[in-house]
Amino acid sequence: MGADSLFGPLDPAPDAGWTAAPPRMGFFTDTSVCIGCKACEVACKEWNAVPDDGFNLLGTSYDNTGGLSANSWRHVAFIEQDVLTQTGRPDINWLMMSNVCKHCTHAGCLDVCPTGALFRTEFGTVVVQEDVCNGCGYCIPACPYGVIDQREDDGRAWKCTMCYDRMGDGMTPACAQACPTQSIQYGELDELRTRADARVAALHADGDSRARLYGHDPQDGVGGDGAFFLLLDEPEVYGLPPDPVVATRDLPAMWRRAGVAGLAMAAAVVVSFLGGRA
Incomplete structure (x- = not known):
């Protein structure tokens, strides 16, 4: 059963009380053109003053951050796959993906926050106000994607804001601005969905049947995501839940x-x- 059938159709910003809200904005991340440069990670940290999270060699890939956290609001995954060529020789295939908060249509983190630290912006995104957060941590298990995290030094919750300050000035979020291949695309969500459908169709026409969209369906367990992805394998390969459901759906x-x-x-x-x- 989709989220819309549970909650009813939802346009997040007007539902949150924003009158004359602008079009909903979002991210479309096309992993088929990600080169793993991590420019998005660096740009996010620089613009939002996100603390350094160290340089840790994980021993499993070239990735040094490992996942989203309070100190990594964008995370580029490196997935190394052993494959066979058409001639039967072993080879290596790389999948790369820049992960981020999904800015869910039905956001469990918003439902459980007792202080109003989490709020829905006029653009339909979800932002944490660090000066209001009391560090209760209720939002962390409420997120079906495991995005939200607490910093050890202060206990407050932190995550991607989609550069809310830049959006308010009509600017592109830092990660999308820095992406050299347009793997991260920012814009009106409806237009991005149309663009994503066309991209998948083009890849299928070129013979790449692996291409699929994730977080694109407004009938899924979170009502669709404000940040969705084109993947080249199953979601689990990228560390994403195959069937995410907002914890407060019932x-x-x-x-x-x-x-x-x-x-x-x-x-x-x-x-x-x-x-x-x-």
Whole structure:
């Protein structure tokens, strides 16, 4: 069952109370043209003053950051695959992907935040206000992608803001601005989805049947993502959940059932009271 059938259709910014909101903005990351340069990681850190997370040789790839964290808001994965050529000789295939917060349509992190530190912007993105965050950590297990993380020194939650400050000035987020191959594309989400469909069709026409979109479907378990991807293998290969579901998806149904149960209990009490008086 898709998120829209659980929650009803949602346009995130107007639903959050923004009147005359601009078009929803987002990222389309085409992994088929990612060269693993990590320019996006560097640009993100420089613009947002994200702390250095060290240089750690993981022993499994050329990647030194390993995944998204409070100190890595963009992460470029290097996936090394052993393959056979058409002549049967062993070879190596590289998959590379710049991962980021998905800015979900139905964001569990927003649902569970008790302080309002997490909020929906007028562009439909999700941002953490570090001066409001109390470090409770509720948002971390609520994220189906494992994106949000806490910094050890202060305990607050941190993640990609899609460069909200740059967006407000009509500028492109730093990661997309720095990407030399246009693997990371920024723009109006509806236009990006159209562009992504055309890109997949072109790859299929060229004989690459592996190409698929991830986070593109508004009927998936999060109602579609504000940052979605073109992949060349199964999501699990990239460390992505194959069927992400927002942790709070059942809350509306639960509240309805609780309300019905409460009314039934109140009715039973009234009937019992009246019956006792009779």
